[in-house]
Amino acid sequence: MPYISNTDNERKQMLAEIGVDKFEKLVENIPQKFRENVKLQLGDAMSELEISRKISELANKNNAIVNSFLGAGIYDHFIPAAVDHIVLNPEFHTAYTPYQAEVSQGTLQYIYEYQTLICELTGMEISNAGMYDGATAAAEAILMAVRKTKKFRAVIAGTVNPDFIEVIKAYTEGIEIELITIPVKNGQVDLDILKTEMNDETACFLLQTPNYFGNIEDVFAIEKIVHATKKALFITAVDPISLSLLNAPSEYKADIVIGEGQALGNGMNFGGPLFGFLATNLKLSRSMPGRIVGATLDADGETAYALTLQAREQHIRRAKATSNICSNEALCCLAATVYMCLMGKDGMKKVAEQSATKAHYLANEIEKLDGFSRTFNVPFFKEFAINTPIPAKKIIEKLKVKNIFPGVAIGENMLLLAVTEKKRKCDLDELVKALAEVQND
Amino acid sequence: MTKTIFEKTSVGRTGFTLPQNDVDAANGIPENFKRKVDANLPEVSELDVMRHFTELGAKNHSVEKGFYPLGSCTMKYNPKLNETLVRNAGFSNIHPLQPQETVQGALEILFELQQDLAEISGLPAVTLQPVAGAHGEFAGLKIMSAYHKAKENKKTKIILPDSAHGTNPASVILAGYEVVEIASNEKGMVDIEALKNAVDEETAGFMLTNPNTLGIFETQIEEIAEIIHRVDGLMYMDGANLNALLGIVKPGEIGFDIMHFNLHKTFATPHGGGGPGSGPVGVRADLEQFLPIPQISQNNGNYFLDFGHKQTSTGKIHSFYGNFAVNVRAYIYIKMLGENGMKRVSENAIINANYILKKLEKYYDIPFNEYCMHEFVASGNWQKEENGVSTFDIAKRILDKGYHAPTVYFPLIVKEAMMIEPTETESKETLDEFIEAMIEIAKEAKENPELLKTAPLNTPVKRVDDTLAVRQLNVKFKIGN
Ligand SMILES: Cc1ncc(COP(=O)(O)O)c(C=O)c1O
Numbered sequence: 001m002p003y004i005s006n007t008d009n010e011r012k013q014m015l016a017e018i019g020v021d022k023f024e025k026l027v028e029n030i031p032q033k034f035r036e037n038v039k040l041q042l043g044d045a046m047s048e049l050e051i052s053r054k055i056s057e058l059a060n061k062n063n064a065i066v067n068s069f070l071g072a073g074i075y076d077h078f079i080p081a082a083v084d085h086i087v088l089n090p091e092f093h094t095a096y097t098p099y100q101a102e103v104s105q106g107t108l109q110y111i112y113e114y115q116t117l118i119c120e121l122t123g124m125e126i127s128n129a130g131m132y133d134g135a136t137a138a139a140e141a142i143l144m145a146v147r148k149t150k151k152f153r154a155v156i157a158g159t160v161n162p163d164f165i166e167v168i169k170a171y172t173e174g175i176e177i178e179l180i181t182i183p184v185k186n187g188q189v190d191l192d193i194l195k196t197e198m199n200d201e202t203a204c205f206l207l208q209t210p211n212y213f214g215n216i217e218d219v220f221a222i223e224k225i226v227h228a229t230k231k232a233l234f235i236t237a238v239d240p241i242s243l244s245l246l247n248a249p250s251e252y253k254a255d256i257v258i259g260e261g262q263a264l265g266n267g268m269n270f271g272g273p274l275f276g277f278l279a280t281n282l283k284l285s286r287s288m289p290g291r292i293v294g295a296t297l298d299a300d301g302e303t304a305y306a307l308t309l310q311a312r313e314q315h316i317r318r319a320k321a322t323s324n325i326c327s328n329e330a331l332c333c334l335a336a337t338v339y340m341c342l343m344g345k346d347g348m349k350k351v352a353e354q355s356a357t358k359a360h361y362l363a364n365e366i367e368k369l370d371g372f373s374r375t376f377n378v379p380f381f382k383e384f385a386i387n388t389p390i391p392a393k394k395i396i397e398k399l400k401v402k403n404i405f406p407g408v409a410i411g412e413n414m415l416l417l418a419v420t421e422k423k424r425k426c427d428l429d430e431l432v433k434a435l436a437e438v439q440n441d
Numbered sequence: 442m443t444k445t446i447f448e449k450t451s452v453g454r455t456g457f458t459l460p461q462n463d464v465d466a467a468n469g470i471p472e473n474f475k476r477k478v479d480a481n482l483p484e485v486s487e488l489d490v491m492r493h494f495t496e497l498g499a500k501n502h503s504v505e506k507g508f509y510p511l512g513s514c515t516m517k518y519n520p521k522l523n524e525t526l527v528r529n530a531g532f533s534n535i536h537p538l539q540p541q542e543t544v545q546g547a548l549e550i551l552f553e554l555q556q557d558l559a560e561i562s563g564l565p566a567v568t569l570q571p572v573a574g575a576h577g578e579f580a581g582l583k584i585m586s587a588y589h590k591a592k593e594n595k596k597t598k599i600i601l602p603d604s605a606h607g608t609n610p611a612s613v614i615l616a617g618y619e620v621v622e623i624a625s626n627e628k629g630m631v632d633i634e635a636l637k638n639a640v641d642e643e644t645a646g647f648m649l650t651n652p653n654t655l656g657i658f659e660t661q662i663e664e665i666a667e668i669i670h671r672v673d674g675l676m677y678m679d680g681a682n683l684n685a686l687l688g689i690v691k692p693g694e695i696g697f698d699i700m701h702f703n704l705h706k707t708f709a710t711p712h713g714g715g716g717p718g719s720g721p722v723g724v725r726a727d728l729e730q731f732l733p734i735p736q737i738s739q740n741n742g743n744y745f746l747d748f749g750h751k752q753t754s755t756g757k758i759h760s761f762y763g764n765f766a767v768n769v770r771a772y773i774y775i776k777m778l779g780e781n782g783m784k785r786v787s788e789n790a791i792i793n794a795n796y797i798l799k800k801l802e803k804y805y806d807i808p809f810n811e812y813c814m815h816e817f818v819a820s821g822n823w824q825k826e827e828n829g830v831s832t833f834d835i836a837k838r839i840l841d842k843g844y845h846a847p848t849v850y851f852p853l854i855v856k857e858a859m860m861i862e863p864t865e866t867e868s869k870e871t872l873d874e875f876i877e878a879m880i881e882i883a884k885e886a887k888e889n890p891e892l893l894k895t896a897p898l899n900t901p902v903k904r905v906d907d908t909l910a911v912r913q914l915n916v917k918f919k920i921g922n
Binding site for chain 2: 001004006010025027029030035044052054072078084089090125163164170176244247248251306320325331334338340343345428
């Protein structure tokens, strides 16, 4: 039997030592009628060879080798080979939550380093050890603001990723938080309406920058509006890749910074696992969700690491916890940590710079095509929207046969295109050519 | 002590290569939106990085290093094959928004996994969207809430026993309900009288772990379900302990309406130092309409993301379709075990737990001593009273012996609790050695209690001061000092 060590003989010996003659005796207290006739129709056990064949057949039904411009939160950035070698190290891979600090220093220290890296990127003072994904991190940030301000009204930019907004709805509906969405104006949040909606009963404003459409929001103007209210906290959702080029959120006085972390060294994996990061300032630390690692000392006075501020968490506070999260996405945070170390100061900048310049090249080339134009005339980072002369869905359909995924359809005649450093000029030109031809054939 | 990666930096050193930028364009970022001060990221070589993380890894205990009897967490062996197969680019490199015709293999796996989990649980509809147990609890409670809303039931509270895991009450609050906690009876099980007293027309449901967190099967489950169903409440099973039930009973057939699975526990996906896990939820047929969107459905061999129940669904709780790569691993595991293998898993898990229980009962207090399921809870009570050492000290001494400690101080209803879960993948020799070590520790507690109080001594660091970690909060390295 795969992965079960004991032989029938050993089983017998053990049953004898327990003092029963057969296994069934151990579960006799379970009402008989529940135990009778339990069948599992799962098919026969497969061998390693058989399942390997089956799985590669299934994988081959997926088209993974394409010239893709899909983004909308999940990005195909380059991942150095060393990342996965470290992730696969069973000492990280087959450990669990570092509750026993003395035999978990490896995990604890990399989380401490992860927290430091996130703080460096965002300019914030404290990061937790990660959330389920960017969307749940956004939801938890809003819950945090509500907890802190005791106001049950949250304002959200209409330019935030709609998947985030859906998840936020699910997370805030039970606690009856009123959600206000600010309309979009030329691909950015409408500042005039934001001004009228921000009032002293507001817990927070959630902004995404670069936003869902790839556009950079006017963070400095927005900060003034948000902080003009009595209590409201300024939450920003950011693309971590952008932060080597764009303002650190601390530069525009964000109070809570969250984001989807997948782009940092994690594959796309059909959208999971992902991980969310969440960072803030020390004065909000006790309202934070999730695990946090701190440096401390051991009995010999040596530096050591341990879980800290646990009095916020479900295993201690139960119904009064700041969140229900327990298991998180630790290994994805490890991949991100290794990625940031390998790419380092210079590499992270180059990734951001190449993504942005290639995206701008592509946007310029597409604008030269008849019938195509950029939807919004505002600054963007690595993703942008275009208006299309024929329905976006039709373009996707037509380019699929050429192994090109031209982007996400975000309107009848609108496509959202993402570009990363992995794209070569020839990949970009191939898309431009295909778009040029799309009206003809 | 290992220096942080930030202390290994050397200005200008790099650990990456990238192609030359072959387009000639500006980055288009206006000056005021450009970052003012660079992030202080490491500057290290690939070898620096490999050495650093290899050194860190060596300071961890892990399943592959040694026995890991962390109760409630099911630290079983994680098959290597799964790691190889899931790294196929056909999985790792697909985008969640690519045309569905181009991800048929992925959707087929998810569809079949939904079905396999339905078969195992006896709950016919399954969502794979939740990414952890607690996330599953939240999803399940939202489904419960959607059910009551649809029926216009006025429900305000969820009942759970005091032995429940901390995530249960925390999830209840997040879902917008009040928590009503009832005391367990003298056998560590649900106290029927207390339950009856707590139940009223406003009871939305009952959350129960079965086997419960003492490793004991809740034998009165039928009566409990009847009490809850009488007020149109729903029965939620926390499936953290499903490793005891595979092929033995089906939760859907013993009174539960909703449950979550922990694929990272029962279905052998790696725990990864805290995650990623996966926490699918199964429900009875009439609750299917409330599952998060999308479901994975099938039509004549065409698999698709099904948003058909959008109007009744509780909505989305994750950006996409859950932890796909974790789900693929669980799928492979189920296929490799098949019906007989699944049943064998639970049988051996139960035998292994009872074997340790039997061998330790003379040395440690076992407050609820009867045949257990896949785990049991011992107590450090005797050692505390007789030798002045706590479960905390015992746990630290266990680390010295080369094992991970059991889950300690949980469930809360057992004083000085030590929750021991061996799992089916461990061999008799391993268990014998562990038993030996535990007996030795009981002896040390008598003869040399100081040893336990200063333990651990053989670990990468000595006893860690976690109150100092709170008092002098230091949560990021000060780079450059
Ligand atoms: C009984 C029980 N319930 C719920 C959970 C929560 O599961 P997760 O950590 O996957 O969120 C756990 C595990 O930690 C558990 O042991």
